[in-house]
Amino acid sequence: MLTRRISHWLSTGAAGLLTATMAVVVAAPDARSAAADDEACRPDGLYRTPGVSVPYCTVYDTAGREKMGADHTRRIIGYFTSWRTGRNGAPAYLVNQIPWQKVTHINYAFAHVDGGNRISVGNPGAADNPATNMTWPGVAGAEMDPALPYTGHFNLLNKYKKQNPGVRTLISVGGWAETGGFIDDSGNRVDSGGFYRMTTTGTNTVNTAGINTFADSVVTFLRTYGFDGVDIDYEYPTSNNKAGNPLDFAQADAKRAGLNASYQVLMRTLREKLDRAAATDGKHYLLTVAAPASGWLLRGMESYQALQYLDYVNAMSYDLHGAWNHFVGPNAALYDNGDDAELAAGGVYGAYSGIGYLNTDWAYHYFRGALPSGRVNIGVPYYTRGWQGVTGGTNGLWGRAALPDQTKCPAGTGSSIGSTTPCGNGAVGIDNLWHDLDTAGNEVPGGANPMWHAKNLQAGVTGDYLTGYGLTPATDPADRISGSYTRNYSAALVAPWLWNAEKKVFLSTEDDQSLAAKADYVTAKGLGGVMIWELAGDYAYDSAKGQYGMGDTLTTLLYDRLKAAPAYGARKAGITMPTRTLDVAVGMGGFALGDNNYPINPELRLTNNTGAPIPAGAQLEFDYPTTTPATLSQQSGWALTTVTTGHTGSNVGGLKGDHNRVRLTVPAAIAPGSYAEVTLNYQLPISGPANFTLAFGGQTYALTGDWARGGEVVTPSPSPSGSVPPGGSTCTAPAWSAATAYSGGATVSHAGRTWNAKWWTQGETPGSATVWADQGACTGSPAPTTSPTPTGSPSPTGGSCAAPAWAAGTAYPGGAVVSHGGHRWTARWWTQQDVPGTNSQGVWTDNGPC
Structure with missing residues (x-):
């Protein structure tokens, strides 16, 4: 039975998550540091749930690095699968066979999303449920802990974790077979929709109720079964059609347009609910994902905005070549060698400056764009892939x-x-x-x-x-x-x-030579560690039988190679960042779907929550990963220059640097509570961008949107040259002319409003053609890419609330403007049902009385 592709036979039998006899075990709160001390342990770049003091120091040290023991400076994460029980005549791989002293984390595969949008491993009381109701009489080391109200794998995981308290266990949800459905108690697949239905409605909006139900059930599940976190293995929330399990295509392809937005809400909701549970329980809960490593899949996942919510990411840097097509190549190469037949046939090398994207090094650098190296783990396969009838x-x-x-x-x-x-x-x-x-x-x-x-x-x-x-x-x-x-x-x-x-x-x-080289790569690059799919594929030689069988040879090699490695990289930025920080949110959006997403040209939005204007001429800098050629450009009239280039040319032997850095000039002032957008152009997928700075008035600031450690949030001093005039309706941009050809980024005035061209245009009237982006009523100050509000907010001298009234049933994206309680409010990120002025999440910025 194949690794990530097998349908396991655990199922949802009961409507409820747990039987009545299962006691919910909640850890008693430990004595922990004050909020300030907890913040000192937060990993660099990890999202901070507003209003919650998360006990990060129970898992992380004061440098934001995970505490795993003196001989574990890097992670060794092993997937343990539910189905190798020995009951079907095939060799068993049980919890007692795990090399507990050589791993740092165990991911149990898999739970699924049941028909009620809850996490499940099937009916916990069902006969021979491997997770909760199975025993292995006569197997030394597989004796149950009688103190627990359940048996099965979960009993043994907790038994051995007591003996090895440095090892953390996570429940992994989904996988190839159970992302879009599950196997019921009779062994039949239920095409329930799984993650797709739980996160996304039939009209491709966010299924907030489904996500909340799932996230609440995850918290209960972790407390009940003693897990230290949850690993989301959702394959895949990409906008690319025909991606993932073919059995899921009917569910997934109909929802492609909404999957990225709902995935981000899913991960933010999980992060926030786990953080609140952590504050109650006195222990930090891990949130991780198994993420695709293929450039094709990642192109349909926007800029992987959900990375900010994760403790770390496990890159599935395997399954990069396989018999789904006729190109014969390695399952999990570390590097590209310039000869990849699949990429060459697709013209990839010629199109992307010689960069190949079906290798582990490319995948690592992709995630490095948004995360410190220590929050990235590379995947290694303890299994093969292959073809027959090979020619050439x-x-x-x-x-x-x-x-x-x-x-x-x-x-x-x-x-x-x-x-x-x-x-x-x-x-x-x-x-x-x-x-x-x-x-x-x-x-x-x-x-x-x-x-x-x-x-x-x-x-x-x-x-x-x-x-x-x-x-x-x-x-x-x-x-x-x-x-x-x-x-x-x-x-x-x-x-x-x-x-x-x-x-x-x-x-x-994958063998000892390749794995040793990958371990050395992990050490040299400062990565967090490795993730293994799956532990049961490891080998040992049985001299009595004269054959190889299940063992721990490769895992022991990883342990020996990594146990003396220096501490992993804990900083997201490769440069020294300012400590003075502005409350400016950063977001990426407007991605085209699937195969239309080339060239990649999303909108980067800056939302000014500082309470003071950001002046025209401010200098914005950011990093983007070297996974795309160093040719990033813009089409919105923002002057762009390259600050540093981390890599040029092919990636044979690996990408040389982590980041490229660019500088953009903000062309018009950004008023408090308003935003500015610039359309970027690049060729291959990136995560991030990250490590933003804004410079004006003789000061350089970091931005809160990076979730950096330390720093002090400040309000910039007013700048006369960059202030937004309080009133006036004079249009200073040139009047639109039907005879003039306008390039992308051009600014015109028409009908008392300012307009920005999204791309080349001629003869298309602003207000009736989608090529023109409405920048709002003329204010007497040119504003090529700034938008005070998308809804026509009142001028500062007005006395009525012209913005739409806030409604509990409406979902608002970041940057949306509403009126409520006589004040005008701007959403800092996606929100629904959070009441402006009364919620504790900090999602709404008060822009003052209408």
């Missing part, structure tokens, strides 16, 4: 292996989704031990094997476990070893593989 390439590498009959492509690949890229000819039988089953119960070709089986193939040993996985070597030639499996290694890619020349089979592997 070097011992198969970068060859081709198309399925001979392209009318029979597996679901989600090739002709089954109308793609012109041929589906691959995945390896089968003896070369596909951990295979998936399709909806008809047939083997899905893919070359998926645990590393211990790959070691046996390499040694030419037929293991005694084959029948437990449904193989019948006595009667089926495909289930027998034939030919020789020769190990190959590319130092340029940091990728090993097995090549069977007789069978033309290519199996991409």
Whole structure:
């Protein structure tokens, strides 16, 4: 059964999360530091829930680094799967087999979203529920802790955690098989919609009620079963059609336009509810995700704005090549070598200055754009992927292996989704031990094997476990070893593989040489650590049987390689940032959907919550990651210059620096409570941007939108040259002319209002053509890209509330302006039902009386 692709058989049996006999266990609050001391432990860049004193110091030190023990300066996170119980005849991998002293975190895979939008592992009291109601009599080390009101894996996780208190456990929700549905008690898949339905309505708006229900249930679940946090494995909230599990396409594709917005609300809601629970329980709860690493998937996830809410991200830097297409390549290369056949065929190298995006180094740098290096963990696979019938390439590498009959492509690949890229000819039988089953119960070709089986193939040993996985070597030639499996290694890619020349089979592997190089990379780059999918794929040699089986050889290598590593990187910025900070929110939006999102040209918005104007001519600087060529530009009339370039040219051997930095000149004053937008242009996906500074009046300030540690929020002194005039209606921008051609960013006046061109235009009348962005009534001051409000707020001398009245049922994006209680208010971020002036979240900025 294949790693991330298998449907496990836990299900939702009862409407409620827990049976009545399950006692809710809430940790008694420990003595903890005062709020100021807790803030000293907050990781750099981590979102701060307003009005809540979060006990960060229970998990982090005063540098904002996670405390994991003297011999664990870097994370070693292992996924433990629910389905390897031994009940089906295949080898078991139980909690007692985990190398507890060599890991720092264990992610239990998987829980799911049930039909009531709650987290679930099925009916806790159902017979043989592996999580809560299964035992393993006679297995040494798998004896239950009788003090707990449940058995199963959860009992053993808590039993061993008591013996290893430095290890943290997280419940992982979703996965490939249970992002959009779940398996019920009878073993049938329920197409419930899962994350897609829980987060997003049928009209592609945010399902606030569903998200709140889910987040509340997560808090209860963690308290009940003793978990230290939740890991969201949502595959995938991307705007790209036909992404993720083909069984989810009907649910997901209909909601693509709303998935990014709802994902951000989901993660913010989880963060805030976990923080409130932490304040009550006296312990900080972790919030993490398993995130895609492919540039194609990430292009549809905007700038991954949800990263600010996470303790750390686990990059799924594997599954980068596989039999879903015919391009034969490594599962989890560390670097690009300039020869990736899939990227070359797509013209990627020529289009993006030689940068290839199907490798671990690119994925790390993507997330580095928004996070300190220590809040990024790279994924390593303890499993293989592979093809049969390979032609060309070097011992198969970068060859081709198309399925001979392209009318029979597996679901989600090739002709089954109308793609012109041929589906691959995945390896089968003896070369596909951990295979998936399709909806008809047939083997899905893919070359998926645990590393211990790959070691046996390499040694030419037929293991005694084959029948437990449904193989019948006595009667089926495909289930027998034939030919020789020769190990190959590319130092340029940091990728090993097995090549069977007789069978033309290519199996991409992970072994001690590649893993040692990745561990050294983690150390050198200051990364937080590694994430393993999955622990049961690790190997050890059984001399009595003369074969490899489940073990901890690779995990031990990681532990030995990382135990003396220096502390991980805890600062988001690579430059010295100012300590004086302005209350200015930063947001990215306006992304096109799916394949239309190229070139990538979102709007960067600055919202001024300082109480004083930001003058025209202010200098805005920020970093963006080197995952895109250093050619970022703008199309809104803001002068842009490059400050520093972190990388140029191809990324063979890795991207050289973390960030590129640019400077933009704000062309018009930004009044208090107002915002300014600039449209950016870049080619490959980025997270962030980050590390913003604003300079004017002889001072340089940081911005609160970065959630940096330390610093002092200040109000800038008024600047006469940048003040916004209190009244007047003179249009100072040139009058629009039908005969004039305007480039993107051009500013005109028309019908008493100022307008900004989004792109090149001629003959299209402002107010009737979407190319023109309405910047509001003329104020006597040119404002090429500033908008006091999108709703026509009253001038400062007015006495009535012209902004729309706040409504509890309306969802407001950041920057929205409303009136309430005789005052005008600006939303600092997305909000719904938070009452201006009375809520404790700080979402609404009071702009004064109408």
